[in-house]
Amino acid sequence: MNVLRPDGMFPMTKSAAEREIDRLMTLHPKGFDLSLGRIRRLLEKLGNPQDRLPPVIHIAGTNGKGSAAAFSRALLEASGRTVHVHTSPHLVNWHERYRIGAPGGGRFVEDEVFADAIRRVGTANDGQTITVFEILTAVGFLLFSEHPADVAIVEVGLGGRFDATNVIENPAACAIMPVSLDHEAYLGDRVELIAAEKAGIIKRGRPVVVGAQDSDGARDVIVGTAERLGAPAYVHGQDFIAFEENGRLIYQDEDGLLDLPPPRLPGRHQFANAAAAIATVKAAGFSLGVADVEKAMQTVEWPGRLQKLSSGRLTDFAPRGAELWLDGGHNPGASVVIAEAIVEQEERFPRPLFLICGMINTKDQTNFFRAFEGMARHVFTVPVNMSEASVPNTVLAAHAAEAGLSAEPVASIENALLLLRDNWDEADTPPRILICGSLYLAGEVLRLNGTPPK
Template sequence: MTTLAADREIEHLMTLHPKGFDLSLDRITRLLERLGSPQDRLPPVIHIAGTNGKGSCAAFSRALLEAAGHLVHVHTSPHLVNWHERYRLAAEGGGKLVDDDVFAEAIARVAKANQGQKITVFEILTAVTFILFSEHPAEAAIIEVGLGGRFDATNVVERPAVSVIMPVSLDHEAYLGDRVEVIAAEKAGIMKRGCPVVIGAQESETALEVLIETAERLDCPTVVYGQDFLAFEENGRMVYQDEDGLMDLPLPRLPGRHQFANAAAAIAAVKAAGFEIGHRAAERAMANVAWPARMQKLTQGRLVDLAPKGAEIWLDGGHNPGAGVVIAEALAEQEEKNPRPLILISGMINTKDQSGYFSAFKGLARHVYTVPVSKSDAGVPNDELALRATDAGLSAEPVGSIANALMLLRDSWDGPAPRILIGGSLYFAGAVLDENGTPPT
């Protein structure tokens, strides 16, 4: 797929408009009015917010709906390798990433409608979402929040079929606040009066209280993980339970015990949005769900070829302490099934709690190689990141690149083939997939 036309449009926008976020709905609302309010002409919307698990919930929701035969649009952010990944348009047999010419035309149309007014590139690209999703037929649209909720540019859908709040924890403190109850209130901003709400598994009781109180104040029909629905492992299967009964399902294709709760939230969300999901469709969804760079096992590619022979390589873009905990737990599960020495190759950006992320791997990881993040101006220098890993109690050293880390490991390794986790940032994970020659499709 050629990406030149859309990339040129986006690069031009980058020269005109500020990078980053400017949380407000005024600019996006004004722009959408000029475009004829496409956000009001969408199929039923599943709107997903949260600190961690948003993308996995979107992936499970898509898998469930497509397994049941529905045509589904999906908007996620950020992308890993190509901008096109943010827009998956409904198609028979499963959604496809937007074609480059369709994408480029939509960007140009939105930019023209903006008439040079002050706006962020994310807001323009969100307006592109609404243009694309309103002009191509589908039976559902899954829309992931970019940042926060209340003032996120996606939060202009007045009557979502369901609002989903996935686990809330500290992240993006500069924009959202440094207390979990404040962040929960921002995420709860996507709830709309009288519209169904699904609250996923919450680690923080304080966050849960804020979410439930907001839903009650808005008279939203609400289901809560652990109270109204849940999922658990039994006899090597995943059991989903809600007021309608039990579904005995295969373990999700996405590894890690945390994915049970993400899958459960998606099942609850799809049902709350008014779709019937039969047992057979749910089985197919668990078996077929895919979500790149979230505990993704890399089995081939240019980087894989550089690793020690027989190494097991995992890629995950999780980048905050909450994500570190669930990734470490998933790797601990792998360790129980198949013991191997764990090595981290990590790159992170400077807006994240690096020591908090690394601390989750204390006692689990044997060594950390820290490398630069090539796809972000905000990347933490590899020597500084090594210090953060050391502060968290890990053995660490800086190296120049992912390839260098893998070759250094290969040339010095003596012992059982290692388990390697590459991660620490979605930007970093995207660079890995690009360099490995295995971009998302």
């Protein structure tokens, strides 16, 4: 992947860090291989940097863990704390995975600092068998151990129990966000099995926050694990809750009630994500003033998740006056909350809905589309150019049709937007266009639009 020009439009020469990562990909082509043995061996050679981090908030879940990390960061920074953040995957540039804490707000890791850390970790690994994700997780621990901060937020990559981030032995708090079916080949084909994998991040005696779960079975597995380990559990709907009242976010726990502005991130599901983050930050031992929480709700950012694109190159391809939305959610659980959020927009301002969708072949494509049955007027299916696992657009269109949607394959996002624009009657209400189905696709959109994450 290439570094963007400052305007985000066209690729430049690859950065030093990207060249190092390309070399790693050649040396270690293996993708997922869930195990902790390799990462522990490597971290031992590096002096166990994961043991020298500031207090860690560790977050797992099928959906919502990235939003919970974003809310947690916003809450902590609003209270004046410096915060490291490790998330994955990235959308446009690898540097997005590592936000280094600094007064006034963290910044993505500088390229030479990143490249140097990759080289040192690669040297320590000394050609041993390992996955690139494991090396890059070690890079994150090394970076965070060498830069002072008050807190580190670490998002699980895949699963939990055997995820490379699960070498953190004494987190300040863990959070497990909504669990649903995804990555079944690695985690199991029942939500209870997946919940057990996510619950693997819970540590004996350390607090865990259980986000809003659609499945009673998943919640029971997580709470049962916490009880077995003597980990204090704070459960959504039991120990804390959030709901909308008169357009405001009402949060309540044993300390009382907070009447807050609605989260800046759209969708009612973000009320529950915000609540989980508040509960997690408090469970980790950090005090929050009312003004801090209010500020966090108004400043939180999480690109590629129900992000409204109001300017940029791609917006110029759309019909005049159209709304253009982007979401990287890629499993049936995510599509349900995305569809619900679009319904909220529809209630405020009705518009005909069109989807531009690309997906990869490890995802449940037909059931992803089912959430939009009766909502979407038409689906344009496109290839996901950033992934070798892209579903052919013709095949994806067939899956959309199987879910009861009108669909056709097109060559690109730009082609879909131009088709809409060229055939749109300007006397009609401008459409609402949702680009969705893959984080790879979301990254491609932000790159093409010239609006990469900052």
